[in-house]
Amino acid sequence: MTNPRFDVAGIGNAIVDVLTQTDDAFLEREGLAKGAMTLVDEAQAAAVYDKAGPAMECSGGSAANTIAVMARLGAKCAFMGKVKDDAFGRIFGHDIRSLGVHFDTAAAADGPATANCLVLVTPDAQRTMLTYLGASIHLKPADVDLGVIKDARVTYLEGYLWDPEDAKQAFRTAAAAARDAGREVALSL
Template sequence: MPGTQFDVVAIGNAIVDIIGRCDDSFLDRHGAPKGHMRLVEPATIGKIYETMGPAIEISGGSAANTVVGVASFGGRSAFIGKVAEDEFGRIFRHDIRASGVSFNTPAVVDTGRATSRSLILVTPDGQRTMNTFLGISTDLDQGEVDPEVIKAASIVYLEGYLFDRDEAKAAFRQAVEIANGAGRRVALTLSDLFCVDRHRAEFLALIRSGIGILFANESEILSLYETSDFDEAVKHVARDTKLAVLTRSEKGSVIVSDGTPILVPAEPVKKVIDTTGAGDLYAAGFLYGLARGYELPMAGKLGSFAAAEIIGQMGARPEVKLAHLGRMRGLIG
């Protein structure tokens, strides 16, 4: 979009991801529901960390993964999120900037609150189970929302995980108001099935009042509209927003534009290594394509391509620049 500094600016939880492998019995011993995210205290993460194998530590969080993906495509992206002035805060800040994302939210000093972190356990079938300590990232409020950064974005992307506190909800509504006032597009990801269960009514109100682009996977959209019929959920979402992007794993994705469904096939994957970040990277490809003026089917194809690349490796950071891989495949110029 002319006059914008960034293709995508995201607001979300600033989390340091600690990623390691385990088997199903390890999850059972620690009471971790396979394939889902649960909120835990630092003591629980400590107990799991002590007994797990080798791990890697990188800047994470759903929306942060997405804007790193946009940068990997060669896009211009920024992130707004809250960290403490501690070891994990420094890890997050350095890593996300090194990935090519603008991140200038000031770190918070001496509050007694620690930077958020998530211990991600990956089983041999590639499923990831997240044990997340929502530290200071959930303290995000209107003070962190920089109006000039919001106005400088073609698309503002909001992470549903942040909806657990009233202050963060107020920040979201502030960002929506600023973006809409500046003629920018606003996108929301529902983030997680349990997140939808907790905030269904408020999500629906937000979607209907100012969200132009909605991202959800199949279980999330079914939960949002309290139905077991995907086609029924599509009809509902078509009435509530102009553009919805619904991912369905190996079934591909469905883009619902002005009530019309567009089917996008999944990209083939030789072997699923780790599903961490699949939805986040799909969003990255789609948003990059949308911001750069690609037609919707092609934006969806870029999303499927990015998701397929990320589940073929460990972690949610592309090992090879998506711009390079996309050019090799003839997907981007």
């Protein structure tokens, strides 16, 4: 077994976090449960975003955040996650690459928008999240870079992405390639 090029290769939801300050009155007007995370569709995500105040966007997602922290701590990392060729998709790619993470998953030309999580922060620092999973749940086995998987000491799979059938098959493809290369596989729960 050769020395791996990457310490960790992550596969997970590619999400852009959109953080904005708000107040309890806004949450009440929108009928949002303070402090909760709610899955929403694209229309609801856009409607609340349009009414919210100024925001800051940054790449996110459970496995992507783990990979980002590992890269900041000096690990050589790669990430695979599905985005659309849209503004949020470009933000996600820019942010994760700016940390030195190898990210080369092809962006979708059509279909659902890039996933985003609108994080509404009230003055008491409580976070209310509206999550639109969009393109992220359309990861397919063809999106898995087997060369990267075989060249990573550990392949880290995000448990949140286990539900969609195509993503499940992508995980199985990655795990088999890692196993065949004598590498480790980890699944977040």
